[in-house]
Amino acid sequence: MDAADTEQRLLPSRPVPEDLDAHLAAFGPRPRVDSIAMIDALEQSGLRGRGGADFPTGVKWRAVRDHHETRGGDAVVVANAAECEPASFKDRYLLTHRPHLVLDGLEHAAEAVGARRVIIFTTRAHGDVEAGLRAAITERRRRDGIDTFIEVQVGPNRYVVGEETALISRVSGHLAKPKVVPPRPFQSGIDHLPTLVQNVETLAHAALVARFGAAWFRSAGTRRSPGTALLTVSGAVATPGVVEVACDEPVGAIVDRAGGTDGEPAAVLLGGYFGRWVAADRLWNQTIDADSLRSVGATLGTGVLVVAPATMCGISETDRVLTFLAGQSAGQCGPCHVGLPAIADTFHKVATGRARPAALDLLVRWSHDIRGRGACRHPDGAMLFLASAMDVFSADLRHHLKHGACRFSGQPALLPVPATEAGWW
Amino acid sequence: MVVRVRLRVDPIKCKAHGMCGELFPERIRMDDWGYPVIDQRVLPDDLLDLARRAVADCPRTALRLDPLDEPGARERPDDPD
Numbered sequence: 001m002d003a004a005d006t007e008q009r010l011l012p013s014r015p016v017p018e019d020l021d022a023h024l025a026a027f028g029p030r031p032r033v034d035s036i037a038m039i040d041a042l043e044q045s046g047l048r049g050r051g052g053a054d055f056p057t058g059v060k061w062r063a064v065r066d067h068h069e070t071r072g073g074d075a076v077v078v079a080n081a082a083e084c085e086p087a088s089f090k091d092r093y094l095l096t097h098r099p100h101l102v103l104d105g106l107e108h109a110a111e112a113v114g115a116r117r118v119i120i121f122t123t124r125a126h127g128d129v130e131a132g133l134r135a136a137i138t139e140r141r142r143r144d145g146i147d148t149f150i151e152v153q154v155g156p157n158r159y160v161v162g163e164e165t166a167l168i169s170r171v172s173g174h175l176a177k178p179k180v181v182p183p184r185p186f187q188s189g190i191d192h193l194p195t196l197v198q199n200v201e202t203l204a205h206a207a208l209v210a211r212f213g214a215a216w217f218r219s220a221g222t223r224r225s226p227g228t229a230l231l232t233v234s235g236a237v238a239t240p241g242v243v244e245v246a247c248d249e250p251v252g253a254i255v256d257r258a259g260g261t262d263g264e265p266a267a268v269l270l271g272g273y274f275g276r277w278v279a280a281d282r283l284w285n286q287t288i289d290a291d292s293l294r295s296v297g298a299t300l301g302t303g304v305l306v307v308a309p310a311t312m313c314g315i316s317e318t319d320r321v322l323t324f325l326a327g328q329s330a331g332q333c334g335p336c337h338v339g340l341p342a343i344a345d346t347f348h349k350v351a352t353g354r355a356r357p358a359a360l361d362l363l364v365r366w367s368h369d370i371r372g373r374g375a376c377r378h379p380d381g382a383m384l385f386l387a388s389a390m391d392v393f394s395a396d397l398r399h400h401l402k403h404g405a406c407r408f409s410g411q412p413a414l415l416p417v418p419a420t421e422a423g424w425w
Numbered sequence: 426m427v428v429r430v431r432l433r434v435d436p437i438k439c440k441a442h443g444m445c446g447e448l449f450p451e452r453i454r455m456d457d458w459g460y461p462v463i464d465q466r467v468l469p470d471d472l473l474d475l476a477r478r479a480v481a482d483c484p485r486t487a488l489r490l491d492p493l494d495e496p497g498a499r500e501r502p503d504d505p506d
Contacts (some may be wrong), residue, residue: 179437180435180436180437332436332437333436333437333439334436334439334440334441334458334459334460335436335456335458335460336436338458338460339456339458339460342457342458366457369456369457369462370456373436373460373462374436375435375436375437
């Protein structure tokens with residue numbers, strides 16, 4: 001099989017978990033790639049982080065490597081499999097089906113930046129993923145020639161735990177809460193060592209860049225957003241699930257891959273709970289590359305795509321998610337842990353028809369006020385989500401303000417809001 | 426050499442004592458919950474003394490003056506992936 005020619009790059013053609021033998025049969029052994037050549041190839045490939053921030057991967061690896069080289073000492077690499085985004089399971093899907101491609105990428109990262117400590121981080125909520133990873137790592141250790149020691153670390157399943165500095169705190173022996181930057185992880189991360197934290201899908205792409213090269217990687221997608229991406233498609237679609245698509249595919253075609261819409265779509269939530277609602281008719285023909293999405297005010301974020309039917313109450317959905325996000329604050333920064341609950345509470349009063357009209361102005365003012373004022377971007381993300389809801393569902397919002405619940409408010413929730421795990425350890 | 430600085434607050438250290446807003450309203454206002462909202466623009470020379478006073482008097486040592494070209498201030502190679 002020539003993996004380089006298929007559109008399905010990351011996911012196997014059959015949805016069966018791949019053991020090491022199957023992985024080696026599909027891809028052959030992991031090539032040895034010189035550190036400089038690896039980072040150059042990544043930069044040329046244009047690969048960007050798939051955990052939500054869309055930051056150039058090669059630049060990130062180079063920063064850790066350079067800092068480590070000038071400082072001496074050691075460095076740490078972490079594969080981020082926390083996937084705390086409730087509507088996302090593409091990372092877990094990848095880890096379940098192609099664990100060895102992710103681990104290949106992790107080993108490339110460790111070699112490229114010169115890290116001796118290599119970790120994969122997940123959460124207690126993903127127990128099956130953890131067990132599968134441990135089994136895959138054992139498989140590799142038993143095989144000659146694959147000798148990197150990969151630690152598995154597990155933290156609490158809270159929304160902000162996947163944030164780099166929170167993850168770093170947890171692995172360093174502290175509570176899994178975000179920290180003020182700078183220092184940034186490439187300067188001082190786990191145990192104060194230069195640290196690279198990279199989403200697992202990104203690492204799998206990096207493993208393919210190491211094998212097939214930058215030009216091959218760029219043969220899919222656009223100049224600004226090359227390659228393929230994993231998306232979690234849910235909501236009003238016939239077959240919800242994880243799909244792999246080229247980064248220049250239109251939203252409508254992606255929804256068709258998930259069996260097409262189930263009823264008339266009204267809006268789409270793109271990018272997760274730090275993402276944006278966009279009216280379906282504005283988004284349907286847009287391709288998912290960054291330039292195209294920016295023109296409608298959206299980003300791909302964590303690759304979450306939820307199709308909302310016309311029979312959904314966007315205000316009730318936003319209300320639930322906002323309350324969830326307020327409860328996910330790490331409680332460290334005032335604008336977040338005092339401001340977010342105040343905003344969520346006020347929005348809830350609007351949604352249930354118990355607020356004065358001035359509450360809308362207050363929501364707008366508060367949501368601008370708290371942006372950029374946390375140690376991490378939890379408040380910023382939550383407010384982007386809120387602002388897009390107030391924009392896309394503005395008519396519904398006025399209806400709720402005046403009359404309370406609408407005729408769709410009692411529908412089962414479309415967007416999942418998991419129970420919050422107690423504690424931060 | 427003149428070092429250009431701006432005022433920053435450590436949001437984790439800050440516990441809304443409110444001193445800074447009293448001392449330096451030219452660049453610091455309080456939000457509805459009593460936490461400071463800092464004007465991020467570079468500080469002109471004639472405001473530096475007031476800024477230093479606000480920094481020195483913060484009971485949580487949450488306020489600081491950062492040089493604009495500190496490492497990591499502009500490049501962000503490790504934003505959340």
